Amino acid sequence: MGMSRRAEYEPFVHARYASLVAFAFTLTGDHHTAEDLVQEALVRMWRAWPRIEQDDPQGYARTVIARSFAKGRRRRWSAEYPAAHIPESAVTAEQDRTGEADRLLRALVTLPPRMRTVVVLRYREDLSERAVADALGCSVGSVKSHASRGLARLRESLAAAEHGRNT
Numbered sequence: 001m002g003m004s005r006r007a008e009y010e011p012f013v014h015a016r017y018a019s020l021v022a023f024a025f026t027l028t029g030d031h032h033t034a035e036d037l038v039q040e041a042l043v044r045m046w047r048a049w050p051r052i053e054q055d056d057p058q059g060y061a062r063t064v065i066a067r068s069f070a071k072g073r074r075r076r077w078s079a080e081y082p083a084a085h086i087p088e089s090a091v092t093a094e095q096d097r098t099g100e101a102d103r104l105l106r107a108l109v110t111l112p113p114r115m116r117t118v119v120v121l122r123y124r125e126d127l128s129e130r131a132v133a134d135a136l137g138c139s140v141g142s143v144k145s146h147a148s149r150g151l152a153r154l155r156e157s158l159a160a161a162e163h164g165r166n167t
Contacts (some may be wrong), residue, residue, distance in 0.1 A: 005049055005050065008045060008049070009045070009049050009137060010154060012057050012058075013042060014058075016058050017038065017042075017047070017063065019058070020042075020058070020061055020062070020065065021035055021038050022034075023033050023062060023120070023124070023125065024037040024038050024065050024152055025067060026105070026108065026120050027066070027069045027104075027113075027116060027117060027120050028067070028069065028109075029108065029109035032107045037065050037068055037069060038065060039062075039064045040064075040068060041061045041064040041068065042061070044064050045057065045061060045064070047058075053103070054139065057119055059131075059135075062121070062125060062135065063134075063135040066117050066120075066135055067135070067137070069113060069117055070113055070114050070117040070166060072113060073124055081119070103158060103161055104154070104158070106161070107153075107154050107157040107158050107161070108120070110152055110153070111150055112136075114136075114146060115146045115149060115150040115153070116150065117136065118132055118136070118138060118143055118146035118147050118150060119146070119147060119150040119151065121135060121136075121156070122143065122147050123147075123151075129143045129144060129147070132147075133150070
């Protein structure tokens with residue numbers, strides 16, 4: 001392993017690790033599983049570092065994470081982990097945003113893995129339909145279908161949760 005390779009790789013890891021874990025957490029709903037996905041992606045990147053497009057190594061990492069998650073490479077990753085319940089109380093605006101994010105995460109983890117991956121890549125990571133299709137190795141039509149159905153399910157789930165809070 002050449003020193004220049006390490007000199008390029010280590011700053012990338014230090015600069016992007018937290019954002020990659022946040023991305024993986026959005027997919028999995030579990031911090032430990034998210035860290036496992038990121039670590040696996042970083043090991044793959046280390047092995048492939050000379051061949052990775054240096055203008056977008058984070059995109060490469062997201063692709064590896066998304067594909068690993070979508071394919072359920074490890075059995076334990078296919079288990080769903082609901083986010084902890086936040087007790088209802090008087091909340092500040094910041095706490096309310098946190099509550100909204102928590103409700104969204106709980107709704108996201110109910111989606112099937114492939115659908116969740118599409119929704120996260122498309123709307124959280126703000127990738128184009130073509131970029132999501134390329135990352136997941138599927139057609140743009142499949143991305144559109146998964147995104148549309150995923151958003152519909154999220155709306156239903158969030159509406160049901162909101163209705164439950166108001167009763």
